[in-house]
Amino acid sequence: MKTIVVGGGASGIIAALKASETDETIILEKNDKLGKKLLLTGNGHCNYWNKEIDITKYESDSLEILKNIITEDNVDRVYKYLYSLGIYPREKDGYLYPYSNQAYSVREVLEQNINKKSVKVIYNANVKDIKKENGKFIVFFNDEYLSCDKLIISTGSKAYPKTGSTGDLYPILEKLGHKLNPLYPALTSLKCEGEFLKIWSGIRTDAKVSIYVNDKLKKEETGEIQLTDYGISGVCVFNISSIASSHLNDNVTVKINFLPNVQDFSSWLWQRSQDLSNSTLEEIFESVFSYKLSSIFFHMAHVNAKAYYKSLTASEIAKLNEVITEFTVKIIGTGDFEKAQVCKGGVSLTNIDPLTMESKKVSRLYLTGEILDVNGICGGYNLAFAFITGFIAGEYHA
Numbered sequence: 001m002k003t004i005v006v007g008g009g010a011s012g013i014i015a016a017l018k019a020s021e022t023d024e025t026i027i028l029e030k031n032d033k034l035g036k037k038l039l040l041t042g043n044g045h046c047n048y049w050n051k052e053i054d055i056t057k058y059e060s061d062s063l064e065i066l067k068n069i070i071t072e073d074n075v076d077r078v079y080k081y082l083y084s085l086g087i088y089p090r091e092k093d094g095y096l097y098p099y100s101n102q103a104y105s106v107r108e109v110l111e112q113n114i115n116k117k118s119v120k121v122i123y124n125a126n127v128k129d130i131k132k133e134n135g136k137f138i139v140f141f142n143d144e145y146l147s148c149d150k151l152i153i154s155t156g157s158k159a160y161p162k163t164g165s166t167g168d169l170y171p172i173l174e175k176l177g178h179k180l181n182p183l184y185p186a187l188t189s190l191k192c193e194g195e196f197l198k199i200w201s202g203i204r205t206d207a208k209v210s211i212y213v214n215d216k217l218k219k220e221e222t223g224e225i226q227l228t229d230y231g232i233s234g235v236c237v238f239n240i241s242s243i244a245s246s247h248l249n250d251n252v253t254v255k256i257n258f259l260p261n262v263q264d265f266s267s268w269l270w271q272r273s274q275d276l277s278n279s280t281l282e283e284i285f286e287s288v289f290s291y292k293l294s295s296i297f298f299h300m301a302h303v304n305a306k307a308y309y310k311s312l313t314a315s316e317i318a319k320l321n322e323v324i325t326e327f328t329v330k331i332i333g334t335g336d337f338e339k340a341q342v343c344k345g346g347v348s349l350t351n352i353d354p355l356t357m358e359s360k361k362v363s364r365l366y367l368t369g370e371i372l373d374v375n376g377i378c379g380g381y382n383l384a385f386a387f388i389t390g391f392i393a394g395e396y397h398a
Contacts, residue, residue: 001024003026003148003152010048053070058377062349155371159370162338170183178347186242202228213252221237239378
């Protein structure tokens, strides 16, 4: 039996390795090398797994179906499989990286195994169409075509198109009867409006971010954020970005709490004034916030930075509390697909058998990884999903 895997990224490589255990296997890769996107993950360190993988870390059009993919057994089997291939882990706060701390190492391990398994790779293969005739698939690429008994699609989404993920196969899969949910950038930055943007640009600080759609709280994340001249960025911002990108026609706001570990601002401010007696507000805030950030707070609260705590009115304290713990920004856009790490949307999970990753629309056609409507938060979850679905699709035989 012959299997063709379209896409030589993380998911496609694992699918091909598993399929090659029983089948003649070919990878059609759009780039001139395998695993190009792997080299960019984790800022070049490749956060490929996480110790806490479960469906609460994912968004999808069907979490009930996803429950049958992200199972404890699948997570355990695939992690052990990656280890057996030669990926030796280093853990940091639950995030798993290759011990070398280099994404290149993961790509090399996977490519070495592809060579050992004698999987044929055809590079610079631009797939133009897929047809099924007399029980076999015909895959048209460049000016050639190949036929196969089993076809696995692992081409990724539209995120990071410079790595080859340009969404070329979505129209083909739609033509074959699959439901395609709208695509939005995810794990990306948020664009805001406000006169303070140029002032706070370049600041990194810990905060809690809460995203609201039409004044309804949707999600909260805590961690380091980056303040930029266009808005906000950082891991915790990335983790809420898919909500913003899919609701830009609504009123989307983010509230930032710059003192996420303080339970009561008024009590905290009073205590600081007691600890630093005879100090101005500017001096009280000195080691807590960046000077540029403090200046924004004072300006927006209409409070004199040189004032002493004892001179503050209750309304001034309340206003400081508001701008520091509920700093509200209007979201007017997100980073585009060029800058997004993954996409929200894609082929609906309702079109997939979660036990095999086989299409319910076309027999012996399998879909894996980012082409599906599943996106995870930062922390190795998206790569884990790619590996798990590739493993399932590769090992199954109808």
